[in-house]
Amino acid sequence: MIPEYKKILFATDVSIGAETILRNAVAVARAHQARIEMLHVLPEVDQALVNYVSVFMGSDKLAGYEAEHKDRVAAELSQRLRDFAARELADHPEDLARIERIEVMHGSPASTILSEAKKRKIDLLVIGTHGKGRIEYAFLGSIAQKIMRRSEIPVLLIPLTKLG
Numbered sequence: 001m002i003p004e005y006k007k008i009l010f011a012t013d014v015s016i017g018a019e020t021i022l023r024n025a026v027a028v029a030r031a032h033q034a035r036i037e038m039l040h041v042l043p044e045v046d047q048a049l050v051n052y053v054s055v056f057m058g059s060d061k062l063a064g065y066e067a068e069h070k071d072r073v074a075a076e077l078s079q080r081l082r083d084f085a086a087r088e089l090a091d092h093p094e095d096l097a098r099i100e101r102i103e104v105m106h107g108s109p110a111s112t113i114l115s116e117a118k119k120r121k122i123d124l125l126v127i128g129t130h131g132k133g134r135i136e137y138a139f140l141g142s143i144a145q146k147i148m149r150r151s152e153i154p155v156l157l158i159p160l161t162k163l164g
Helices: 018-032 047-057 059-088 109-119 134-140 143-150
Strands: 007-011 035-042 099-106 124-129 155-159
Touching: 007 018, 007 109, 018 035, 018 059, 018 124, 018 155, 035 059, 035 109, 059 099, 099 109, 109 124, 109 143, 124 143, 143 155
Parallel strands: 007 035, 007 124, 035 099, 124 155
Antiparallel strands: none
């Protein structure tokens, strides 16, 4: 059976090359008459840093500040993604209309992207990779690699090595 991609998740870190990834997601969406959801995941702050700062601020004050800050940053990034999509697809309003949802979440990027894809019943995941060298991959890994290893759905991986 030939796969049908009706729901596409474009996961982005909003870095250089995001427009290339969006264009690829739109091309697939056009071909399959699919809807697109955009997702950006803000990584959680390292707990050791949180503990260190709480010593000086006080844990109650830090907790309040952290919650307020998370919400504000998520709202700002969500608006930035909306503006980005509107700017990139200004000449193609029919493609802009394909974007069904734009969301910013907090968590481990690879795990959050994969769990959201499953929860939302996504058919295709579209992500980019910055193509770091072999040594960096061996020691650090990458979000794209983690997703590729663990994904249960097809992933369209867009290399961004030639950009810049």
